[in-house]
Amino acid sequence: MLTLDSLSVGYRGGRKPVLGDVSLRTPAGRFVCILGRNGAGKSTLMRTIAGLQPALAGKVSLDGEDLAAMRPGLRARRVAVVLTERPAIPALKVDDVVSLGRQPFTGWEGRLSAADRDIAAEALHRAGAARFMGRYFDHLSDGERQRVMIARAIAQTPRLMVLDEITGFLDLPGRVEVMTLLRRHAREAGVIVLLSSHDLDLSLQLADEVWLLDGHGGLNVGPPHQLASEGLIGSAFDTPDVAFVADRGRFELRA
Amino acid sequence: MPARVTTSSLALLVALIGLTLYALTYGQVALPFGQAVASLFGSGDEMAGQIVREIRLPRVLAAVLAGAALGVGGVLMQALFRNPVADAWSLGLLAGGQLGVALTVTAAAFAGPAAVAFLTLFAGPSITLAAAGGVTLAAAAMLALGRRLSAITLLVVGLMLGFTAQGLTSVLLHFAARAGGRVYGGWSDASFAGVQPETLPGLAVPVLAGLVLAVATAKPLTSLLLGESYAQSLGVQVGALRRLALLTTVLLVAPVVAFCGPVSFIGLIVPHFARGLAGSARILPLIPLAALGGALLALAGDAIVHAPWEQHFLHLNAILAIVGAPVVILLLVFSPALKGWR
Numbered sequence: 001m002l003t004l005d006s007l008s009v010g011y012r013g014g015r016k017p018v019l020g021d022v023s024l025r026t027p028a029g030r031f032v033c034i035l036g037r038n039g040a041g042k043s044t045l046m047r048t049i050a051g052l053q054p055a056l057a058g059k060v061s062l063d064g065e066d067l068a069a070m071r072p073g074l075r076a077r078r079v080a081v082v083l084t085e086r087p088a089i090p091a092l093k094v095d096d097v098v099s100l101g102r103q104p105f106t107g108w109e110g111r112l113s114a115a116d117r118d119i120a121a122e123a124l125h126r127a128g129a130a131r132f133m134g135r136y137f138d139h140l141s142d143g144e145r146q147r148v149m150i151a152r153a154i155a156q157t158p159r160l161m162v163l164d165e166i167t168g169f170l171d172l173p174g175r176v177e178v179m180t181l182l183r184r185h186a187r188e189a190g191v192i193v194l195l196s197s198h199d200l201d202l203s204l205q206l207a208d209e210v211w212l213l214d215g216h217g218g219l220n221v222g223p224p225h226q227l228a229s230e231g232l233i234g235s236a237f238d239t240p241d242v243a244f245v246a247d248r249g250r251f252e253l254r255a
Numbered sequence: 256m257p258a259r260v261t262t263s264s265l266a267l268l269v270a271l272i273g274l275t276l277y278a279l280t281y282g283q284v285a286l287p288f289g290q291a292v293a294s295l296f297g298s299g300d301e302m303a304g305q306i307v308r309e310i311r312l313p314r315v316l317a318a319v320l321a322g323a324a325l326g327v328g329g330v331l332m333q334a335l336f337r338n339p340v341a342d343a344w345s346l347g348l349l350a351g352g353q354l355g356v357a358l359t360v361t362a363a364a365f366a367g368p369a370a371v372a373f374l375t376l377f378a379g380p381s382i383t384l385a386a387a388g389g390v391t392l393a394a395a396a397m398l399a400l401g402r403r404l405s406a407i408t409l410l411v412v413g414l415m416l417g418f419t420a421q422g423l424t425s426v427l428l429h430f431a432a433r434a435g436g437r438v439y440g441g442w443s444d445a446s447f448a449g450v451q452p453e454t455l456p457g458l459a460v461p462v463l464a465g466l467v468l469a470v471a472t473a474k475p476l477t478s479l480l481l482g483e484s485y486a487q488s489l490g491v492q493v494g495a496l497r498r499l500a501l502l503t504t505v506l507l508v509a510p511v512v513a514f515c516g517p518v519s520f521i522g523l524i525v526p527h528f529a530r531g532l533a534g535s536a537r538i539l540p541l542i543p544l545a546a547l548g549g550a551l552l553a554l555a556g557d558a559i560v561h562a563p564w565e566q567h568f569l570h571l572n573a574i575l576a577i578v579g580a581p582v583v584i585l586l587l588v589f590s591p592a593l594k595g596w597r
Contacts, residue, residue, distance in 0.1 A: 089536065091536040092537070096537055109473075110474040110477065
Protein backbone atom coordinates (compact mmCIF):
# COMPACT_ATOMS: atom_id res chain seq x y z
CA MET A 1 0.00 0.00 0.00
CA LEU A 2 1.44 3.32 -1.11
CA THR A 3 0.03 6.29 0.79
CA LEU A 4 0.50 9.95 -0.09
CA ASP A 5 -0.49 12.12 2.85
CA SER A 6 -1.10 15.82 2.06
CA LEU A 7 1.97 15.68 -0.17
CA SER A 8 3.24 18.87 -1.78
CA VAL A 9 6.08 18.60 -4.28
CA GLY A 10 8.19 21.20 -6.02
CA TYR A 11 11.36 23.16 -5.57
CA ARG A 12 12.20 25.23 -2.55
CA GLY A 13 12.21 28.88 -3.49
CA GLY A 14 9.71 28.25 -6.28
CA ARG A 15 6.70 30.55 -6.21
CA LYS A 16 4.29 27.74 -5.46
CA PRO A 17 4.43 23.97 -5.27
CA VAL A 18 4.34 22.11 -8.58
CA LEU A 19 1.69 19.91 -7.03
CA GLY A 20 -0.05 20.70 -3.78
CA ASP A 21 -1.73 18.75 -1.00
CA VAL A 22 -2.14 15.35 -2.62
CA SER A 23 -3.61 12.52 -0.56
CA LEU A 24 -4.22 9.08 -1.98
CA ARG A 25 -3.79 5.35 -1.39
CA THR A 26 -2.81 2.71 -3.90
CA PRO A 27 -2.88 -1.01 -3.01
CA ALA A 28 -0.12 -3.49 -3.84
CA GLY A 29 -0.07 -5.05 -7.31
CA ARG A 30 -1.45 -2.02 -9.12
CA PHE A 31 -0.14 -0.77 -12.44
CA VAL A 32 -0.51 3.02 -12.27
CA CYS A 33 0.01 5.37 -15.20
CA ILE A 34 0.79 9.01 -14.46
CA LEU A 35 -0.41 11.31 -17.18
CA GLY A 36 -0.12 15.02 -17.71
CA ARG A 37 1.25 17.56 -20.13
CA ASN A 38 4.91 18.56 -20.25
CA GLY A 39 5.74 20.64 -17.20
CA ALA A 40 2.71 19.45 -15.22
CA GLY A 41 5.06 17.98 -12.62
CA LYS A 42 5.15 14.25 -13.39
CA SER A 43 8.90 13.92 -12.89
CA THR A 44 8.91 16.07 -9.76
CA LEU A 45 6.14 13.96 -8.25
CA MET A 46 7.88 10.71 -9.12
CA ARG A 47 11.30 11.84 -7.90
CA THR A 48 9.73 12.91 -4.62
CA ILE A 49 7.91 9.62 -4.15
CA ALA A 50 11.13 7.72 -4.91
CA GLY A 51 12.99 9.77 -2.30
CA LEU A 52 15.33 11.39 -4.83
CA GLN A 53 14.21 14.84 -3.73
CA PRO A 54 12.59 16.06 -0.52
CA ALA A 55 8.89 16.82 -0.33
CA LEU A 56 7.83 20.41 0.39
CA ALA A 57 5.23 19.13 2.83
CA GLY A 58 3.36 15.97 3.71
CA LYS A 59 4.68 12.45 3.52
CA VAL A 60 4.95 9.36 1.39
CA SER A 61 4.65 6.00 3.08
CA LEU A 62 4.91 2.47 1.80
CA ASP A 63 3.24 -0.24 3.86
CA GLY A 64 3.10 2.17 6.78
CA GLU A 65 6.79 3.15 6.66
CA ASP A 66 7.70 6.79 5.99
CA LEU A 67 9.97 6.67 2.92
CA ALA A 68 11.67 10.02 3.55
CA ALA A 69 12.66 9.06 7.09
CA MET A 70 14.05 5.71 6.00
CA ARG A 71 17.78 4.98 5.85
CA PRO A 72 18.86 5.26 2.16
CA GLY A 73 20.16 1.70 2.20
CA LEU A 74 16.83 0.38 3.43
CA ARG A 75 14.80 2.55 1.05
CA ALA A 76 16.83 1.06 -1.82
CA ARG A 77 15.42 -2.35 -0.85
CA ARG A 78 11.85 -1.05 -1.10
CA VAL A 79 11.87 1.36 -4.03
CA ALA A 80 13.51 1.03 -7.47
CA VAL A 81 13.60 3.67 -10.18
CA VAL A 82 14.15 3.83 -13.92
CA LEU A 83 14.74 7.28 -15.32
CA THR A 84 14.60 9.04 -18.67
CA GLU A 85 18.31 9.80 -18.56
CA ARG A 86 20.42 7.41 -20.57
CA PRO A 87 23.65 6.77 -18.75
CA ALA A 88 26.73 6.01 -20.83
CA ILE A 89 28.73 3.49 -18.88
CA PRO A 90 31.90 2.42 -20.65
CA ALA A 91 33.04 -1.16 -20.16
CA LEU A 92 30.15 -2.12 -17.91
CA LYS A 93 28.50 -5.35 -19.04
CA VAL A 94 24.75 -5.90 -19.04
CA ASP A 95 25.26 -8.48 -16.27
CA ASP A 96 27.11 -5.88 -14.16
CA VAL A 97 24.35 -3.30 -14.64
CA VAL A 98 21.62 -5.75 -13.63
CA SER A 99 23.57 -7.05 -10.65
CA LEU A 100 23.90 -3.44 -9.43
CA GLY A 101 20.22 -3.89 -8.59
CA ARG A 102 21.34 -6.38 -5.92
CA GLN A 103 23.77 -3.90 -4.33
CA PRO A 104 21.40 -2.87 -1.52
CA PHE A 105 21.42 -6.52 -0.40
CA THR A 106 25.15 -7.27 -0.56
CA GLY A 107 28.03 -6.66 1.84
CA TRP A 108 30.78 -4.04 1.56
CA GLU A 109 32.47 -5.85 -1.33
CA GLY A 110 29.26 -6.12 -3.32
CA ARG A 111 29.83 -9.86 -3.75
CA LEU A 112 26.76 -11.62 -5.14
CA SER A 113 25.41 -14.81 -3.60
CA ALA A 114 24.03 -17.62 -5.76
CA ALA A 115 20.53 -16.39 -4.87
CA ASP A 116 21.44 -12.86 -5.99
CA ARG A 117 22.63 -14.24 -9.33
CA ASP A 118 19.41 -16.18 -9.79
CA ILE A 119 17.32 -13.10 -9.04
CA ALA A 120 19.36 -11.04 -11.55
CA ALA A 121 18.98 -13.72 -14.25
CA GLU A 122 15.25 -14.00 -13.58
CA ALA A 123 14.91 -10.20 -13.78
CA LEU A 124 16.63 -10.17 -17.18
CA HIS A 125 14.14 -12.79 -18.39
CA ARG A 126 11.16 -10.85 -17.08
CA ALA A 127 12.32 -7.67 -18.79
CA GLY A 128 12.89 -9.53 -22.05
CA ALA A 129 16.58 -8.68 -21.87
CA ALA A 130 18.08 -12.14 -21.32
CA ARG A 131 19.52 -12.19 -24.83
CA PHE A 132 21.73 -9.16 -24.03
CA MET A 133 23.60 -10.99 -21.28
CA GLY A 134 27.38 -10.87 -21.69
CA ARG A 135 27.24 -7.81 -23.98
CA TYR A 136 28.50 -4.34 -23.15
CA PHE A 137 25.73 -1.98 -22.04
CA ASP A 138 27.07 0.79 -24.27
CA HIS A 139 26.81 -1.39 -27.37
CA LEU A 140 23.03 -1.72 -27.02
CA SER A 141 20.39 0.47 -28.66
CA ASP A 142 18.41 2.97 -26.56
CA GLY A 143 15.43 0.64 -26.33
CA GLU A 144 17.58 -2.32 -25.37
CA ARG A 145 19.34 -0.30 -22.66
CA GLN A 146 15.97 0.73 -21.27
CA ARG A 147 15.01 -2.94 -20.94
CA VAL A 148 18.26 -3.63 -19.10
CA MET A 149 17.54 -0.76 -16.73
CA ILE A 150 14.06 -2.21 -16.11
CA ALA A 151 15.67 -5.58 -15.41
CA ARG A 152 18.01 -3.85 -12.95
CA ALA A 153 15.01 -2.31 -11.18
CA ILE A 154 13.22 -5.68 -11.05
CA ALA A 155 16.39 -7.28 -9.66
CA GLN A 156 16.17 -4.80 -6.79
CA THR A 157 13.03 -6.79 -5.71
CA PRO A 158 11.27 -3.56 -4.68
CA ARG A 159 7.72 -3.13 -3.45
CA LEU A 160 7.42 0.07 -5.45
CA MET A 161 8.80 0.71 -8.93
CA VAL A 162 8.94 4.26 -10.24
CA LEU A 163 9.55 4.60 -13.98
CA ASP A 164 9.78 8.07 -15.48
CA GLU A 165 8.98 8.34 -19.21
CA ILE A 166 10.93 5.29 -20.17
CA THR A 167 9.01 4.37 -23.31
CA GLY A 168 9.99 7.42 -25.33
CA PHE A 169 12.71 5.68 -27.35
CA LEU A 170 10.60 2.65 -28.22
CA ASP A 171 8.43 2.01 -31.26
CA LEU A 172 4.76 1.10 -30.77
CA PRO A 173 5.20 -2.70 -30.43
CA GLY A 174 8.14 -2.05 -28.09
CA ARG A 175 6.06 0.26 -25.92
CA VAL A 176 3.18 -2.22 -25.74
CA GLU A 177 5.61 -4.97 -24.81
CA VAL A 178 7.30 -2.94 -22.07
CA MET A 179 4.01 -1.71 -20.60
CA THR A 180 2.43 -5.16 -20.57
CA LEU A 181 5.50 -6.70 -18.97
CA LEU A 182 5.38 -4.05 -16.25
CA ARG A 183 1.69 -4.68 -15.69
CA ARG A 184 2.29 -8.42 -15.53
CA HIS A 185 5.16 -7.89 -13.10
CA ALA A 186 2.93 -5.71 -10.89
CA ARG A 187 0.31 -8.45 -10.73
CA GLU A 188 2.65 -11.39 -10.27
CA ALA A 189 5.07 -9.85 -7.79
CA GLY A 190 2.53 -7.69 -5.97
CA VAL A 191 4.59 -4.59 -6.73
CA ILE A 192 3.12 -1.13 -7.18
CA VAL A 193 4.34 0.17 -10.54
CA LEU A 194 4.17 3.89 -11.22
CA LEU A 195 4.82 4.74 -14.86
CA SER A 196 4.70 8.22 -16.30
CA SER A 197 4.07 8.30 -19.98
CA HIS A 198 3.04 10.43 -22.91
CA ASP A 199 1.29 7.44 -24.43
CA LEU A 200 -2.29 8.31 -23.62
CA ASP A 201 -3.94 5.63 -25.73
CA LEU A 202 -1.88 2.79 -24.32
CA SER A 203 -1.97 4.09 -20.77
CA LEU A 204 -5.75 4.38 -20.78
CA GLN A 205 -6.03 0.83 -22.09
CA LEU A 206 -3.48 -0.82 -19.81
CA ALA A 207 -3.52 1.07 -16.51
CA ASP A 208 -5.39 -0.20 -13.47
CA GLU A 209 -5.43 3.35 -12.20
CA VAL A 210 -4.50 6.72 -13.67
CA TRP A 211 -3.07 9.71 -11.85
CA LEU A 212 -3.92 12.68 -14.00
CA LEU A 213 -2.05 15.93 -13.42
CA ASP A 214 -4.22 18.82 -14.53
CA GLY A 215 -1.29 21.22 -14.98
CA HIS A 216 -2.61 23.63 -12.33
CA GLY A 217 -1.27 21.89 -9.26
CA GLY A 218 -4.10 19.37 -8.98
CA LEU A 219 -4.21 15.59 -9.31
CA ASN A 220 -7.18 13.40 -10.26
CA VAL A 221 -7.08 9.71 -9.51
CA GLY A 222 -9.28 6.93 -10.82
CA PRO A 223 -9.71 4.08 -13.25
CA PRO A 224 -9.05 5.26 -16.83
CA HIS A 225 -12.64 4.93 -18.12
CA GLN A 226 -13.99 6.95 -15.21
CA LEU A 227 -11.54 9.85 -15.73
CA ALA A 228 -12.34 9.78 -19.44
CA SER A 229 -16.10 9.80 -19.00
CA GLU A 230 -15.93 12.62 -16.47
CA GLY A 231 -14.15 14.72 -19.11
CA LEU A 232 -11.06 15.14 -16.94
CA ILE A 233 -8.69 13.81 -19.62
CA GLY A 234 -10.03 16.39 -22.02
CA SER A 235 -9.67 19.25 -19.59
CA ALA A 236 -6.05 18.29 -18.89
CA PHE A 237 -4.94 17.81 -22.48
CA ASP A 238 -7.29 19.67 -24.84
CA THR A 239 -5.86 22.51 -26.86
CA PRO A 240 -7.42 24.73 -29.52
CA ASP A 241 -6.17 22.20 -32.08
CA VAL A 242 -6.99 18.85 -30.53
CA ALA A 243 -9.71 17.45 -28.24
CA PHE A 244 -10.27 14.20 -26.37
CA VAL A 245 -13.43 12.38 -27.42
CA ALA A 246 -14.48 10.30 -24.44
CA ASP A 247 -16.81 7.81 -26.14
CA ARG A 248 -14.21 6.95 -28.78
CA GLY A 249 -11.40 7.04 -26.22
CA ARG A 250 -9.04 9.01 -28.41
CA PHE A 251 -7.93 12.46 -29.47
CA GLU A 252 -9.29 14.07 -32.61
CA LEU A 253 -8.28 17.22 -34.44
CA ARG A 254 -10.74 20.07 -34.23
CA ALA A 255 -10.84 20.61 -37.98
CA MET B 256 37.24 -11.76 -7.88
CA PRO B 257 36.65 -13.08 -11.39
CA ALA B 258 39.32 -15.48 -12.64
CA ARG B 259 40.68 -13.10 -15.27
CA VAL B 260 41.26 -10.45 -12.61
CA THR B 261 43.19 -12.90 -10.45
CA THR B 262 45.23 -14.15 -13.41
CA SER B 263 46.01 -10.65 -14.68
CA SER B 264 46.93 -9.46 -11.18
CA LEU B 265 49.31 -12.38 -10.72
CA ALA B 266 50.90 -11.77 -14.12
CA LEU B 267 51.36 -8.07 -13.28
CA LEU B 268 52.81 -8.98 -9.89
CA VAL B 269 55.35 -11.35 -11.44
CA ALA B 270 56.34 -8.70 -13.98
CA LEU B 271 56.66 -6.12 -11.19
CA ILE B 272 58.91 -8.39 -9.11
CA GLY B 273 61.06 -9.12 -12.16
CA LEU B 274 61.38 -5.43 -12.98
CA THR B 275 62.16 -4.61 -9.35
CA LEU B 276 65.05 -7.10 -9.34
CA TYR B 277 66.27 -5.66 -12.64
CA ALA B 278 66.13 -2.10 -11.29
CA LEU B 279 68.06 -3.11 -8.16
CA THR B 280 70.75 -4.87 -10.22
CA TYR B 281 71.35 -2.59 -13.20
CA GLY B 282 72.17 1.08 -13.33
CA GLN B 283 75.25 3.21 -13.61
CA VAL B 284 76.98 0.50 -11.63
CA ALA B 285 76.03 -3.00 -12.75
CA LEU B 286 76.08 -5.53 -9.94
CA PRO B 287 76.03 -9.30 -10.30
CA PHE B 288 72.44 -10.42 -9.78
CA GLY B 289 73.30 -12.66 -6.83
CA GLN B 290 75.13 -9.86 -5.11
CA ALA B 291 72.25 -7.43 -5.54
CA VAL B 292 69.83 -9.92 -3.99
CA ALA B 293 72.31 -10.75 -1.21
CA SER B 294 72.81 -7.10 -0.32
CA LEU B 295 69.04 -6.68 -0.03
CA PHE B 296 69.26 -8.97 2.95
CA GLY B 297 72.27 -7.20 4.41
CA SER B 298 74.98 -9.65 3.38
CA GLY B 299 77.67 -9.38 0.73
CA ASP B 300 79.89 -6.54 -0.39
CA GLU B 301 79.52 -3.31 1.62
CA MET B 302 79.75 -0.97 -1.36
CA ALA B 303 77.12 -2.97 -3.25
CA GLY B 304 74.95 -3.03 -0.15
CA GLN B 305 75.05 0.74 0.08
CA ILE B 306 74.11 1.20 -3.58
CA VAL B 307 71.25 -1.27 -3.41
CA ARG B 308 69.78 -0.46 0.01
CA GLU B 309 70.32 3.27 0.20
CA ILE B 310 70.11 4.47 -3.39
CA ARG B 311 68.22 1.99 -5.51
CA LEU B 312 65.75 0.43 -3.07
CA PRO B 313 64.18 3.74 -1.90
CA ARG B 314 63.89 4.88 -5.51
CA VAL B 315 62.31 1.60 -6.60
CA LEU B 316 59.88 1.59 -3.66
CA ALA B 317 59.00 5.22 -4.34
CA ALA B 318 58.26 4.38 -7.98
CA VAL B 319 56.11 1.40 -6.98
CA LEU B 320 54.17 3.37 -4.35
CA ALA B 321 53.71 6.47 -6.49
CA GLY B 322 52.71 4.43 -9.54
CA ALA B 323 50.17 2.44 -7.53
CA ALA B 324 48.81 5.63 -5.96
CA LEU B 325 48.42 7.37 -9.31
CA GLY B 326 46.88 4.32 -10.99
CA VAL B 327 44.26 3.84 -8.27
CA GLY B 328 43.80 7.62 -8.02
CA GLY B 329 43.00 7.60 -11.74
CA VAL B 330 40.35 4.90 -11.26
CA LEU B 331 38.71 6.95 -8.48
CA MET B 332 38.87 10.22 -10.39
CA GLN B 333 37.44 8.71 -13.57
CA ALA B 334 34.52 7.27 -11.59
CA LEU B 335 34.02 10.41 -9.50
CA PHE B 336 34.05 12.75 -12.50
CA ARG B 337 32.39 10.15 -14.77
CA ASN B 338 35.07 11.19 -17.24
CA PRO B 339 37.46 8.76 -18.92
CA VAL B 340 40.25 11.30 -19.29
CA ALA B 341 40.20 12.47 -15.68
CA ASP B 342 43.25 11.95 -13.50
CA ALA B 343 45.23 13.88 -10.93
CA TRP B 344 47.68 15.18 -13.51
CA SER B 345 45.27 15.99 -16.36
CA LEU B 346 42.82 17.87 -14.16
CA GLY B 347 45.52 20.01 -12.60
CA LEU B 348 45.52 18.43 -9.13
CA LEU B 349 49.25 17.74 -9.21
CA ALA B 350 50.02 21.28 -10.31
CA GLY B 351 47.66 22.54 -7.61
CA GLY B 352 49.65 20.52 -5.07
CA GLN B 353 52.91 22.03 -6.32
CA LEU B 354 51.44 25.49 -6.01
CA GLY B 355 50.40 24.67 -2.44
CA VAL B 356 53.98 23.71 -1.60
CA ALA B 357 55.40 26.77 -3.38
CA LEU B 358 53.07 29.09 -1.45
CA THR B 359 54.09 27.50 1.83
CA VAL B 360 57.80 27.71 1.04
CA THR B 361 57.48 31.32 -0.09
CA ALA B 362 55.51 32.27 2.99
CA ALA B 363 58.21 30.65 5.14
CA ALA B 364 60.95 32.43 3.20
CA PHE B 365 59.36 35.81 3.81
CA ALA B 366 58.49 34.99 7.42
CA GLY B 367 62.16 34.56 8.22
CA PRO B 368 64.82 31.97 8.93
CA ALA B 369 62.96 30.49 11.91
CA ALA B 370 60.02 29.51 9.71
CA VAL B 371 62.37 28.04 7.13
CA ALA B 372 64.19 26.07 9.80
CA PHE B 373 60.87 24.78 11.13
CA LEU B 374 59.77 23.79 7.65
CA THR B 375 63.07 22.03 7.01
CA LEU B 376 62.86 20.16 10.29
CA PHE B 377 59.41 18.81 9.48
CA ALA B 378 60.07 18.71 5.75
CA GLY B 379 58.17 15.48 5.00
CA PRO B 380 54.85 16.12 6.77
CA SER B 381 54.82 19.86 6.09
CA ILE B 382 55.28 19.65 2.34
CA THR B 383 52.79 16.77 2.16
CA LEU B 384 50.23 18.87 4.03
CA ALA B 385 50.92 21.87 1.82
CA ALA B 386 50.54 19.69 -1.26
CA ALA B 387 47.34 18.18 0.15
CA GLY B 388 45.89 21.68 0.56
CA GLY B 389 46.69 22.53 -3.05
CA VAL B 390 45.39 19.20 -4.38
CA THR B 391 42.13 19.56 -2.42
CA LEU B 392 41.48 23.08 -3.70
CA ALA B 393 42.20 22.10 -7.29
CA ALA B 394 39.99 18.99 -6.98
CA ALA B 395 37.11 20.97 -5.46
CA ALA B 396 37.35 23.54 -8.25
CA MET B 397 37.33 20.84 -10.90
CA LEU B 398 34.39 19.02 -9.26
CA ALA B 399 32.40 22.25 -9.30
CA LEU B 400 33.29 22.79 -12.98
CA GLY B 401 32.77 19.13 -13.84
CA ARG B 402 29.01 19.47 -13.45
CA ARG B 403 28.90 22.12 -16.13
CA LEU B 404 31.52 21.01 -18.64
CA SER B 405 31.68 18.07 -21.00
CA ALA B 406 34.42 15.47 -20.59
CA ILE B 407 36.78 16.90 -23.20
CA THR B 408 36.25 20.52 -22.20
CA LEU B 409 37.00 19.59 -18.61
CA LEU B 410 40.26 17.96 -19.76
CA VAL B 411 41.34 21.13 -21.58
CA VAL B 412 40.35 23.33 -18.64
CA GLY B 413 42.22 20.99 -16.28
CA LEU B 414 45.39 21.15 -18.38
CA MET B 415 45.16 24.95 -18.53
CA LEU B 416 44.61 25.15 -14.78
CA GLY B 417 47.71 22.99 -14.44
CA PHE B 418 49.78 25.33 -16.62
CA THR B 419 48.56 28.33 -14.62
CA ALA B 420 49.47 26.72 -11.32
CA GLN B 421 52.86 25.64 -12.65
CA GLY B 422 53.57 29.16 -13.91
CA LEU B 423 52.64 30.63 -10.55
CA THR B 424 54.78 28.01 -8.80
CA SER B 425 57.77 28.90 -10.91
CA VAL B 426 57.38 32.65 -10.34
CA LEU B 427 56.82 32.18 -6.59
CA LEU B 428 59.89 30.02 -6.17
CA HIS B 429 61.92 32.59 -8.09
CA PHE B 430 61.09 35.21 -5.48
CA ALA B 431 61.39 32.77 -2.62
CA ALA B 432 64.90 31.93 -3.84
CA ARG B 433 65.80 35.63 -4.02
CA ALA B 434 64.64 36.05 -0.47
CA GLY B 435 67.25 33.48 0.42
CA GLY B 436 64.87 30.84 1.65
CA ARG B 437 64.91 28.35 -1.13
CA VAL B 438 64.10 25.14 0.69
CA TYR B 439 62.93 22.98 -2.13
CA GLY B 440 63.71 23.36 -5.78
CA GLY B 441 60.71 23.76 -8.03
CA TRP B 442 60.10 20.45 -9.68
CA SER B 443 59.49 21.07 -13.33
CA ASP B 444 60.16 17.39 -13.81
CA ALA B 445 59.10 14.33 -11.88
CA SER B 446 61.58 11.94 -10.34
CA PHE B 447 61.51 9.08 -7.89
CA ALA B 448 65.21 9.52 -7.07
CA GLY B 449 64.64 12.27 -4.50
CA VAL B 450 63.07 9.90 -1.97
CA GLN B 451 65.47 9.01 0.84
CA PRO B 452 65.17 5.94 3.10
CA GLU B 453 64.10 8.21 5.98
CA THR B 454 61.46 10.06 3.93
CA LEU B 455 59.97 6.88 2.46
CA PRO B 456 57.43 6.40 5.29
CA GLY B 457 56.09 9.89 4.58
CA LEU B 458 55.19 8.65 1.12
CA ALA B 459 54.16 5.13 2.10
CA VAL B 460 51.79 5.79 5.02
CA PRO B 461 49.29 8.13 3.31
CA VAL B 462 49.41 6.11 0.09
CA LEU B 463 48.64 2.85 1.91
CA ALA B 464 45.83 4.55 3.84
CA GLY B 465 44.50 5.84 0.53
CA LEU B 466 44.59 2.35 -0.99
CA VAL B 467 42.59 0.94 1.94
CA LEU B 468 40.00 3.72 1.62
CA ALA B 469 39.83 3.14 -2.13
CA VAL B 470 38.84 -0.47 -1.52
CA ALA B 471 36.21 0.71 0.97
CA THR B 472 34.63 3.16 -1.51
CA ALA B 473 34.66 0.68 -4.42
CA LYS B 474 31.10 -0.58 -4.04
CA PRO B 475 29.25 2.76 -3.92
CA LEU B 476 31.56 4.18 -6.60
CA THR B 477 30.47 1.37 -8.92
CA SER B 478 26.84 2.45 -8.40
CA LEU B 479 27.86 6.04 -9.18
CA LEU B 480 28.86 4.86 -12.69
CA LEU B 481 25.11 4.82 -13.44
CA GLY B 482 24.81 8.51 -12.52
CA GLU B 483 23.87 10.41 -9.41
CA SER B 484 20.13 9.68 -9.36
CA TYR B 485 20.56 5.95 -9.91
CA ALA B 486 23.29 5.78 -7.28
CA GLN B 487 20.97 7.56 -4.84
CA SER B 488 18.16 5.15 -5.67
CA LEU B 489 20.54 2.28 -4.87
CA GLY B 490 21.05 3.65 -1.37
CA VAL B 491 24.28 5.59 -1.96
CA GLN B 492 24.65 8.87 -0.08
CA VAL B 493 26.17 10.69 -3.00
CA GLY B 494 27.44 13.77 -1.17
CA ALA B 495 29.22 11.72 1.48
CA LEU B 496 30.65 9.40 -1.17
CA ARG B 497 32.03 12.34 -3.16
CA ARG B 498 33.78 13.72 -0.08
CA LEU B 499 35.20 10.33 0.85
CA ALA B 500 36.44 9.65 -2.69
CA LEU B 501 37.98 13.12 -2.76
CA LEU B 502 39.74 12.52 0.57
CA THR B 503 41.02 9.19 -0.76
CA THR B 504 42.34 10.84 -3.91
CA VAL B 505 44.11 13.50 -1.87
CA LEU B 506 45.71 10.85 0.37
CA LEU B 507 46.95 9.03 -2.70
CA VAL B 508 48.08 11.96 -4.76
CA ALA B 509 49.39 14.64 -2.37
CA PRO B 510 52.41 12.64 -1.10
CA VAL B 511 53.32 11.79 -4.69
CA VAL B 512 53.39 15.50 -5.59
CA ALA B 513 55.32 16.31 -2.44
CA PHE B 514 58.02 13.67 -2.90
CA CYS B 515 58.12 12.90 -6.61
CA GLY B 516 56.69 15.95 -8.42
CA PRO B 517 54.07 16.02 -11.18
CA VAL B 518 54.21 12.47 -12.55
CA SER B 519 52.22 12.65 -15.77
CA PHE B 520 50.00 10.22 -17.70
CA ILE B 521 50.12 7.21 -15.32
CA GLY B 522 46.78 7.95 -13.67
CA LEU B 523 45.20 8.75 -17.00
CA ILE B 524 46.09 5.64 -18.99
CA VAL B 525 46.46 2.89 -16.38
CA PRO B 526 42.70 2.70 -15.54
CA HIS B 527 41.96 2.04 -19.20
CA PHE B 528 44.39 -0.89 -19.29
CA ALA B 529 42.93 -2.14 -16.01
CA ARG B 530 39.39 -2.05 -17.44
CA GLY B 531 40.65 -3.86 -20.53
CA LEU B 532 42.22 -6.59 -18.41
CA ALA B 533 39.19 -6.91 -16.11
CA GLY B 534 36.68 -6.75 -18.96
CA SER B 535 34.51 -4.61 -16.72
CA ALA B 536 34.31 -1.16 -15.20
CA ARG B 537 33.36 -2.46 -11.73
CA ILE B 538 35.66 -0.59 -9.38
CA LEU B 539 36.78 -3.25 -6.90
CA PRO B 540 38.55 -5.55 -9.41
CA LEU B 541 40.16 -2.49 -10.99
CA ILE B 542 41.97 -1.52 -7.79
CA PRO B 543 44.58 -4.33 -7.70
CA LEU B 544 45.00 -4.14 -11.47
CA ALA B 545 45.47 -0.37 -11.50
CA ALA B 546 47.78 -0.44 -8.47
CA LEU B 547 50.03 -3.11 -10.00
CA GLY B 548 49.80 -1.64 -13.50
CA GLY B 549 50.61 1.86 -12.25
CA ALA B 550 53.56 0.54 -10.24
CA LEU B 551 54.82 -1.38 -13.26
CA LEU B 552 54.56 1.64 -15.57
CA ALA B 553 56.23 3.97 -13.07
CA LEU B 554 59.04 1.51 -12.42
CA ALA B 555 59.52 0.84 -16.13
CA GLY B 556 59.78 4.59 -16.76
CA ASP B 557 62.23 4.90 -13.90
CA ALA B 558 64.28 1.96 -15.18
CA ILE B 559 64.61 3.63 -18.59
CA VAL B 560 65.56 6.93 -16.93
CA HIS B 561 68.24 5.27 -14.83
CA ALA B 562 69.60 2.88 -17.43
CA PRO B 563 73.37 3.35 -17.85
CA TRP B 564 73.19 6.08 -20.52
CA GLU B 565 76.50 7.63 -21.56
CA GLN B 566 75.33 11.13 -20.76
CA HIS B 567 73.26 12.07 -17.74
CA PHE B 568 69.79 10.73 -16.96
CA LEU B 569 66.71 11.07 -19.12
CA HIS B 570 63.61 12.91 -17.87
CA LEU B 571 60.87 10.70 -16.41
CA ASN B 572 57.99 12.77 -17.78
CA ALA B 573 59.58 12.65 -21.25
CA ILE B 574 59.43 8.85 -21.17
CA LEU B 575 55.88 8.83 -19.75
CA ALA B 576 54.74 11.32 -22.41
CA ILE B 577 56.14 9.18 -25.23
CA VAL B 578 54.14 6.22 -23.93
CA GLY B 579 51.12 8.06 -22.52
CA ALA B 580 50.25 10.78 -24.99
CA PRO B 581 49.68 8.43 -27.96
CA VAL B 582 47.42 6.30 -25.78
CA VAL B 583 45.36 9.38 -24.90
CA ILE B 584 45.20 10.37 -28.57
CA LEU B 585 43.94 6.89 -29.47
CA LEU B 586 41.36 7.12 -26.68
CA LEU B 587 40.12 10.51 -27.83
CA VAL B 588 39.85 9.39 -31.45
CA PHE B 589 38.61 5.83 -31.16
CA SER B 590 37.18 5.14 -27.72
CA PRO B 591 33.48 4.31 -27.93
CA ALA B 592 33.48 5.09 -24.22
CA LEU B 593 34.01 8.76 -24.91
CA LYS B 594 31.09 9.04 -27.31
CA GLY B 595 28.49 9.06 -24.58
CA TRP B 596 30.55 11.48 -22.54
CA ARG B 597 31.22 14.04 -25.21
